[in-house]
Amino acid sequence: MLRPLFAALAMLVTAGCAGAGDEGGGESGTGGTGPITFVTGRDTTAYLQPLLDRWNQAHPAEKVTLLELPEAADEQRAQMVANLQAQSNRYDVLGLDVVWTAEFAENGWIIPLARGSFPLDRFLPPVVETAVYKGKLWAVPYTSNAGLLYYRTDLVKKPPRTWAELRDQSRQIRKKHNIEGYSGQFLAYEGLTVNYSEAVQSAGGEIVSRDGTEVRLDPAKGGVALSFLLQGLREGWIPKQSLSYKEEESRLAFQEGRLAFARNWPHGYGPARAELGDKLGVTRLPGLDGPGSSTLGGANLAISAYSKHQQTAQEFIRYFTSLENERRVLTEGSFPPVWTELYDDPALIKRFPYLPVLKESILAARPRPVTANYNQLSLVIASSVAKALNNPSPESADDVAASMKSELEEIIRTQ
Structure with missing residues (x-):
């Protein structure tokens, strides 16, 4: 996204690494320059390659190759873990879901970084915390995320603030316009864990403690x-x-006109706006008695412990997360940036009217638990909820939640 970095950047990065170890949590093995591979989830908006091209034009001896993994976070994690467990040096820079920090750090798959090497004080505070584990910085925030409610302004006079209002409006629209009401991500995967967690939070509850x-x-x-x-x-x-x-x-169901409401991340705004124009509206998620609470999402950039070109990897992360590139993350990719000042930029707000709502949602969002066993916790939540949604039984919703609680407690007891 950014203009080419100056040659002096390498010196600054090295200097930052050399002096900020204990203060920033320590860093290791940041030597080595040369070509690198950036591995991340599939780029559904086709914005990444032009940003990589800018880097490659300025760094012919340290070119970066993009390796795209599947769209689903679960599948991305599985492929990354397989590579890292084999101690392969194929991956250099890892695009990690914010919930993977603890697991990857605990297993020694990524290296700690010096806080002083990155302008973290200009990032959204909750976002920075997703990259910290046991007091050390293990990654650099790249994008943030908070779930939003997309709605059709031609069908909705006033967006719903509560579940009851969402239900009533959905039923009326379905009856009058023959358009389906509401959807989130309800397949049995990490997305369902997020959707259910948001519902619990929006009802005033919590599933697992922050730690x-x-x-x-x-x-x-x-x-x-x-x-x-x-x-x-x-x-x-x-x-x-x-x-x-x-x-x-x-x-796709929303932007193609098959839904009146949809819970999704902000990256869907650009394509939906192109399809729906002024018919597109975005607001905070509804809750039981008022505005709900989103789960904090996003992606961080980490360096593989097995990379042979860790210095180049760190320089690339500095480039990729700089203010100019973060602006492009928003304008070209429709992903929420991590720099606070971009949410207050009048020109950007004019182009992306949802930015004030998104900033409010991110600051009020709840992070997922910081634990190396997060994947096991998520599997229990998603499978329990999916079973209830797909196979309604006489068992009450309270009983399903109680059973889920017992399974989660067993995981935590054995960790």
Whole structure:
């Protein structure tokens, strides 16, 4: 995204690494220059390659190659873990989901970085915390994320603030216009964990403590969150086909006019705006009694412990997360940047009217637990909720939540 870095950048990076070890959490093995591979999830908006081309034009001896993994976070993680467990040096810079920091750090797959080498004080504070584990910086925030409610302004006079309003409006629109009501990401994968976590938070609850050491799921509040989804499926204002939706499926269903409301990340705004124009509206997620709480998402950039060109990898991360490139992350990729000042830029707000709402949502979002066992916790949540949504049984929503709590406690006890 940014203009080419000056040659002096390498000197600054090296100097920053040499003097900020203990202060920033320490760093290791940042030597080595040469070609690198940047591995990340599939670029569905085709904005990445031009940014890499800018780097490559300025660094012919340190070119970066993009390696795209599947769109789903679960599949990305599986491929990265397989590579790192084999101690392969094929990957240099890793595009990590914010929930993977603890696991990758705990297993020694990524190296710690010096805080002083990056302008973290100009980033959104909650976003920086996603890159920190046990007091050390293990990655650099690249994009942030918070779930938003997309809606059709030609069908909705005032966007819903509560689940009850969402239900009523969805039912009315479905009856009057023959358009489905609401969907999120309800396939059994990380997206369902996020959607259910947001529902629990929006009902005033919490699933697991921030440090991942305590299960705090109140079966009653967990049951209320599950009942919200079950009621929508039962009454038809959440379409049955949404049980197979990930981010892209729900985005396409909304922008193609098959849904009046959709929960999704901000990257869907650009394509939806191009398709719907002024018919597109964005607001905060609704909750039980008022605006809801999103799960904090996003991606961080880390350096593989097995990379042979770690100095180049760090220079590339500095380039890729600089202010100019972060502006392009938003304008060309429709992804939320991590620099706070970009959310207050009048020109950007004019082009992306949802920025003030997004900033508010990010600052109010809840991070997922920081634990090396996060993947196991997420699998339990997603599978329990998916089973309830796909196979309604006499078991109450409260009972499902109670059973889920027991399984989560077992994981934490054995970690």
